[in-house]
Amino acid sequence: MRTLRKRTEPGQAVRLTVDGQPVAALSGETIFMAAQKAGIRIPSLCRSDHLDPIGSCRLCLCEVDGQPGTPASCTTPVREGMVVRTQTDRLARHRRTILELYLSEQPSSPLPLPPIVTVGGRGKGEGGLQPLRDLAARLGLERVRYDAETHRASYRDESNPFFSLDNAICISCERCVRACDEIQGTFALTMIGRAFTARPIAGATPLAGEATGFAASNCVSCGACVKECPTGALQDHSIAKFGRPAKTVRTTCAYCGMGCAFDAGVRDGRVVSMVPADNGPSNLGHACMKGRYGWNYIYAPDRLRVPLVRRGKQWEEITWTAALDRLAEEFTRIKGAFGPDALATISSSRGTNEENYLYSKFMRCVIGTNHIDNCARVCHSATVTGMMEVLGASAATNSINDLDRAKLILVVGANPTESHPVLGARIKQAVRRGVPLLVVDPRRTELARLADLHLRLRPGTNVALLNGLGHVIVSEGLLDKTFIEARTEGLQDWMETVASCLPEVTERITGVPAVKIREAARRYATSGASMCVHGLGVTEHRWGSHGVIALCNLALATGNIGRPGTGINPLRGQNNVQGASDSGSMPMYFAGYQRLDDPELAVRHQAITGRPLPSRRGMKIPEMWDAALEGRLKGLWIIGYDVAQTDPNLKKVREALSRLEFLVVQDLFLTETAKFAHLVIPAASFLEKDGTFTNLERRLQRIRKATEPPAGILPDWQVVSEVATRMGYPMQYRHPAEIMDELARLTPTLAGVSYERLEQADGLQWPVPSAEHSGTPLMHADRFPRGRARFVPVDYLPPGESPSEAYPFVLITGRILQHYNCGAQTRRTDIVRLVDADVLEMHPEDAARLRLGDGELVRLVSARSEAVLPLAVSERVERGQLFTSFHFPATDTNALLSSSADESSKCPEYKVSTVQVEKPDGAQKITGAPTGASRALTRLIT
Amino acid sequence: MTRLYLSNDTSARAAGADRLAKAWAHTPGLELIRTSSRGAFFLEPLVERDMPGGRVAWSNVTPDDLPRILAGSGGAPVSQIPFLSRQTRVTFANFGVTQPLSLDEYSACGGTKGLERARQLSPGAMIEELKVSRLRGRGGAAFPVWNKWQIARETASDRKYVVANADEGDAGTYCDRMIMEGEPFRLIEGMLICARAIGADTGYIYCRKEYPAAAGTLRAAIERAERAGLLGSGPPGSHGTGFHLEVLVGAGSYVVGEETALLESLEGRRGVVQARPPYPAVSGLYGRPTIVSNVLTFAIVPSILARGGEWYASMGTERSRGTVVLQIGGRVKQPGLVEIPFGATLEEVLERFGGGMAPGARFKAVQVGGPLGSLFPASRLGIRICYDAFAEAGAILGHGGIVVYDDETDMVELARHFMAFTADESCGKCTPCRIGSVRGREILERIQVGRGRPGDLDLLADLGETMKTASLCAFGGRAPYPVLTAIEHFGEEFRRLMK
Amino acid sequence: MVEEGLSALAAILERCRLNHTTQSRPPNILQSLLAIQKALGSVPLHAVGEIAHALEVTEADVAGVLSYYPELRTRPPGRHLIRICIGESCVANHCDRVLAALRDALNIDVGETTMDGRFTVQRIYCVGNCAVGPSLMVDDDVHGRVAPQKVGELLNEYE
């Protein structure tokens, strides 16, 4: 990775004069920045707020008293007392000549000014050179004196599914290349050639004259280059097709937990673009493929538009009134016949806080049970139990922007450059600045490749490794005694536990060399500010909660918590998995993780909702399957969660679903789960409703309706309101804002949240205990919710399954960049033009041994099921290990897995299963040939 | 056994030295010592012999001349060759005398004295010595050397680098090549002194691809210096090995000689110019403080340390101290390397050293400072060779290259050649140079074929003005000068074509 | 031939990689490409993927460098590379006449290779032989004071 040249960090106040006007600036800033702040507009094309200046266009020239020549204001730092002129006749003359030169390289023979070109699908009614024309008008350039013979090469790269590059209108400003390097850190673009021919391309194939640059490169379609392009040489297909947006609506991405702020572009009532917002507090203007380009599933032809009821094997369309009546009737009937505990709801971590609160309120107040859970169960539930035990609070302790303050970043069992790509990009930026990176992962992920130390442990051995690190910290005297004394308890117990975890012993269990264990421990303990982020590689294990606890212990032992640039930060997965749990869609806690048996809460709850709060804990999702199989659970309402594809041990889940008397599924699409439903209710997407999401740094942000849902579709909050009302408990909210007000009144950590306050671009990070409180970017600065944090000793225990002769491979499952969870959404976008199947990753040596080749179909067999899928030979996985994803129903990955789960949280052991790999024999028909996966396209991120 | 000295310098070989060596290889009783070159290239191949009164030389030797030389007849004492005796040789004092790869000879002739002195001085005192010497960089920009060192020394970093700019891109210059081929230890010594002064542990010599012999000699010299304990042999940063020095070779590209482009190229990337600040002395190679200096600049440093800054500053003119190394080429009678104190006029140099025009040729113009340098007609030869006089004239000394054109030179074609060079070699980063050079070339091309238009010369002037003022680096900034001075002094040739 | 080239390539890349690790500096694309070109005569475009993989950089990074430097080529030249200097000192010494002689002798233009694959002709800006110009570089040999009428004779030295 390229090293960054250091510039002076902004520091002291500096005063200068620009065009006769006094201007205040900071040292390290450029003249351009200072002028911009003072409202002075200097012409520029190659500069951007997000990129290091390079001084290419030379339009921003200025004159500085006492300095010869005309420096570029974008690359010249301010100095105290400087006198700058940016608007003189001489400068204007040179600017016109420069613009003239730009126009002269355009092939459209620009005399006097180029005619408006609308070639091949560019924006409707817009010349590609519009920005240059605007500038020409501003600078008073009327004529181009060069009737040049030499023009830019006519090269068009249409190989990316989402945007294209047209070299003819490019000005070689390198902003795209710099965006890919500096913002995204993917280095998929480069300038090629030199002199007049220097121009941007993706990858290397254009050197051979092929227009396949993007397709053949490692581009991850983040769109940063397109956003930076000042001319439209790089442009989104959707804009070319539908035209520029007439208005924009600020909203929040509904895929992962990053919570990227976006401006949805709308034209003629249709969403035509999604552009990451520069003032997005978490994404700072960046995005990933899914948020940026993976949204047009909302226009998918097979989107659910009307409610459906099952008649035998047939679906029948019914009216909304009939559907809501039916739902209310069935729930009333079951409650009457079998009592409240025969009903349960699985609420959606994809939905809003308001919706999740309402579903839990519905279960608690209308049905009278705590049988409500959400998808966090299969995801970070182990984080919740683990962090609760040690710290007394279960959410990221720090903020994403702390990545800029960390002096070391530790990534444990997370793959952010795919799962949370904008966060991944931030980590890569830190690495370029020289911040050390440690990665604990059995796979060689992109970050593992870039890491200073990659601790490549055996799957399922986190606790052993983390205890081993603890041992080194203790034995080498690296404990932060002051912190431990002041803020913690239980050190002794922990020290006893790690005393036996010598690096050499740890090496035998984990496979990580003892030297690396020692070095990692030293670095983590002594960096000054070590920030830990962790993911499912910690939680989705037989002993997931213990893994989380072991991580917290390390942070306590080294004082890496409660300070900027430190902490324990679970990378919560779905857009609102944090919020779904925060707002009470949990069987063990009320909103804000309040205990169900809290007498004070009971009183408040009664006062506000008019109903008592059931105090007996409810069922977790896996318990619901058992209850259904045993006939205890009769009715289930599943909102936005495709359990029949994404829960483990699918045979069991499907069996449980089919035993239910009444299953209602509410989704945008007819998912695998919906296929079991008695009633299917269409849902509105995030672009079609209002509400709030809470991202992985506890930040509540608004989503706003940008477009109307297909006729008649109600957002989820209205559906549940209607049903509750029909069941005799009127829910009459006019707007989600009112739901938030109620939630805030019930929840001390959200007490200060209101839509009014959420109008501010930054949203609010909970705890927000009062309307005056500005939110909490950093938790536990002074005290832990439980007073002192408690060291909790945990011993290493092996995973549920170990390789055997019959099943010699360890299968790790997880996600890939391009698709999202059950895939219902991403499979219905152009992303399938990049990846259209789950593939099985196998180490080259294993593949060679089994005589299997890249792209070959193989059969994956476990004790429970088998799957047929294409092989991808890859060094991302270690010998003896395999990796696959679960995004395509045709693969049926999760049928392979067992029900083994973390003891205390029931978080499934998705990350360790043992399997065998076979060549499917010739006669074998590939059953359920992968839907749409005709070619098994794949693109591994390394 | 008779010892003869024959230069092993590329130009000596190009002039036929190797042919002599080959022809005489098996001559009994003859020992052929391959030395550096005196730089009097018009005399090469030059064969020398120790005689009681000092070295005697035979010039433009052919294989058949051997008996004559062995008989000791017809040679001229070296001390009586005016081209050499009129010079003030400081940096090039040993040239033609010593064997390039003999560290012993180097030391015997005054080498390593500077380093020994430096070892007795604190970094601050070393830098003070340079300040007193008033040495300015010889790579073109003429920046005070001590100042750069001071900045690099004061910038805190885990690592610092010393980089010799051996890209010598200016056509018409070859003194860096001569140093690398002829006295590589001088460059190494200069770099070692710099490393001590700023606290660097690693150095690189970026040598242009066109100089294979120089790179080979340097590598051999580094190996010997390592064996002698002057340089460390371990990888950079490994403790106890001192200064690690390495030669990296480029791959063409004129602009790579510009310091920021050079550092990019040294890191293995596109050799494209980077905006400054940050300056390399603050943030250069791999983002660390780096001294990038010209080969000649480094080569001067040992003498200054050995003989004192005051001694050096006593030569030259007010703001151009010490000696200037000029390389005369083109249509003169005596092309070669000339080292004299700053301050002589161009005319004096051409007469006294160049010896007038080559037989049959008539003077038309002279260009100083490489392809970006201005042209001077006969009427302007009175200019003094020093930084200030040149700056005042809108000209540059550059790296000291002087090229004389004869009257058969077509000035329109020459102007087109300059613009074509710019259009070929531009790094492509900034607009005035990237597009402007092509437009400039196109205008000259059409003038050349008689399709010039009335406003063309004005358009060129206008374009040139913007290139001068607005370009990111001196490449685009200087590129218009040779063209515009050609039009200024030989405008008639252009206007004739535009009828 | 291609096979052979590729295994040679793998060996060079391994050396480059090792060199970077022992020198504790990031992979140097330019130096690696030069090493490959030295061994294979050129940097074939189809090798870019493998080079990028071995150096742990992207294909774009390699493409950028490969297309920037005039000395790097993607196709092998003739057995001998003739580089005629068109630097100013050689221009002053009327190197255009030498170039014309070269064209006559070889029947090819600058940038081309003779039918028999013996010579490729390229331009070069100065080889530092300006005092002994006009200059012609054939492979690593520099020839000085090249007289146009002697060009044919000079080339006879090269098979």
Ligand SMILES: Nc1nc2c(c(=O)[nH]1)N[C@H]1C(S)=C(S)[C@@H](COP(=O)(O)OP(=O)(O)OC[C@H]3O[C@@H](n4cnc5c(=O)[nH]c(N)nc54)[C@H](O)[C@@H]3O)O[C@H]1N2
């Ligand atoms: N593109 C995309 N993004 C997503 C999603 C998606 O489906 N697609 N899903 C979202 C959701 S719901 C979630 S929860 C997040 C999840 O995001 P992540 O937490 O990044 O999830 P995974 O990639 O499944 O697993 C993380 C890593 O754990 C490693 N791992 C496996 N076993 C072990 C082990 O024993 N120890 C350690 N230390 N590591 C191990 C795996 O190799 C993998 O690299 O992503 C969210 N973002």
Ligand SMILES: Nc1nc2c(c(=O)[nH]1)N[C@H]1C(S)=C(S)[C@@H](COP(=O)(O)OP(=O)(O)OC[C@H]3O[C@@H](n4cnc5c(=O)[nH]c(N)nc54)[C@H](O)[C@@H]3O)O[C@H]1N2
């Ligand atoms: N093998 C394996 N399996 C895994 C995992 C693994 O690592 N390995 N990871 C697990 C994890 S961490 C998770 S979180 C789960 C996720 O699994 P799921 O929650 O099943 O998958 P999602 O794709 O996130 O979303 C489910 C559905 O929500 C719908 N939806 C989206 N927005 C809305 C809305 O606003 N309203 C309604 N009503 N519906 C909406 C989508 O159409 C989609 O069908 O998968 C788990 N499964």
Ligand SMILES: Cc1cc2nc3c(=O)[nH]c(=O)nc-3n(C[C@H](O)[C@H](O)[C@H](O)COP(=O)(O)O)c2cc1C
């Ligand atoms: C286009 C261009 C080409 C240059 N080429 C060279 C060169 O070949 N050799 C060199 O020493 N300096 C060259 N320079 C100057 C360097 O940028 C830099 O100033 C110099 O190496 C510093 O060394 P010095 O302080 O010893 O002069 C060039 C500058 C420019 C703008």
Ligand code: SF4
């Ligand atoms: S879309 Fe993103 S990854 Fe792809 S080239 Fe553009 S910036 Fe790079």
Ligand code: SF4
């Ligand atoms: S594509 Fe756009 S951003 Fe990239 S160089 Fe061209 S004009 Fe600049």
Ligand code: SF4
């Ligand atoms: S990083 Fe996550 S929140 Fe941001 S755009 Fe991508 S999927 Fe959406």
Ligand code: SF4
């Ligand atoms: S310009 Fe003339 S007076 Fe000034 S320093 Fe140079 S030679 Fe001396």
Ligand code: SF4
């Ligand atoms: S002036 Fe020319 S060489 Fe210099 S940065 Fe601009 S384009 Fe590159």
Ligand code: FES
């Ligand atoms: S904006 Fe400063 S040079 Fe382009």
Ligand code: FES
């Ligand atoms: S100009 Fe031709 S060798 Fe220097």
Ligand SMILES: [Mo]
């Ligand atoms: Mo998740």
